[in-house]
Amino acid sequence: MVKLMKRKELEQHLQELDGFSKPKILLEQYETRAHIAACMLHTIESAYGDLCQKTVLDLGCGCSVLGVGSVLLGASYVLGVDIDEEALQISNSNINQLELNEVDLLHADVKIIPLLLGGNTKFDTVVMNPPFGTKHNKGLDSLFLEIGLQCLSDKGVLYSLHKSSTRDYFHRKAPSWKVEARVLAELRYDLPATYKFHNKTSVDIEVDFWRFEKKN
Ligand SMILES: C[S@@+](CC[C@H](N)C(=O)[O-])C[C@H]1O[C@@H](n2cnc3c(N)ncnc32)[C@H](O)[C@@H]1O
Numbered sequence: 001m002v003k004l005m006k007r008k009e010l011e012q013h014l015q016e017l018d019g020f021s022k023p024k025i026l027l028e029q030y031e032t033r034a035h036i037a038a039c040m041l042h043t044i045e046s047a048y049g050d051l052c053q054k055t056v057l058d059l060g061c062g063c064s065v066l067g068v069g070s071v072l073l074g075a076s077y078v079l080g081v082d083i084d085e086e087a088l089q090i091s092n093s094n095i096n097q098l099e100l101n102e103v104d105l106l107h108a109d110v111k112i113i114p115l116l117l118g119g120n121t122k123f124d125t126v127v128m129n130p131p132f133g134t135k136h137n138k139g140l141d142s143l144f145l146e147i148g149l150q151c152l153s154d155k156g157v158l159y160s161l162h163k164s165s166t167r168d169y170f171h172r173k174a175p176s177w178k179v180e181a182r183v184l185a186e187l188r189y190d191l192p193a194t195y196k197f198h199n200k201t202s203v204d205i206e207v208d209f210w211r212f213e214k215k216n
Pocket of ligand 1: 027028029030031032059060061062063064065066081082083084087108109110111128129130131132
């Protein structure tokens, strides 16, 4: 059995990764901070065993902090998908720097992922920090979730971050998606000022860390 990397050590590795060089506001490009990513991924593995030796889809991977962290915790394969070519170049450099062979990257809009992957490619685990679906991207958070669920194997599990204000909505939707939905943690998420108020350097928003498990 592979020994689980300590959370602090995982966080240190993730801190070394390059983030977005010129974040695109319309694509809601803010990376998951190393501390939050390490807490999420460590919980996914230590509490549920959903990373080690699992195939993982990192939807809206950005610079691949979640995908790289998944491999460091033992994932056998990760596919990172993003609509932005520049983000994928940064991902590529992060992956090469750590000499990881387990990660592939796909340049695509999340909307066409089921079509591109076909019915046969299914993942054990999906990890994502999708756009929150604000302003120009209304509904994109929910779309990421629905597409992510479509890409899961029969016993697959999806982990995601969403604004706490959408909690009731996702709880209501869960039965129609045939998933068991649980909020694992409530976080204060440090959003760079460019995305909210320009008179502050950053702003905390309330975010839920979710687990969606397929019901068969
Ligand atoms: C909040 S960022 C998170 C990035 C990364 N997952 C992380 O945790 O650091 C959301 C990501 O979704 C990507 N994105 C936005 N719209 C997309 C779409 N329609 N299809 C695929 N990716 C998209 C953005 O380019 C961005 O990298």
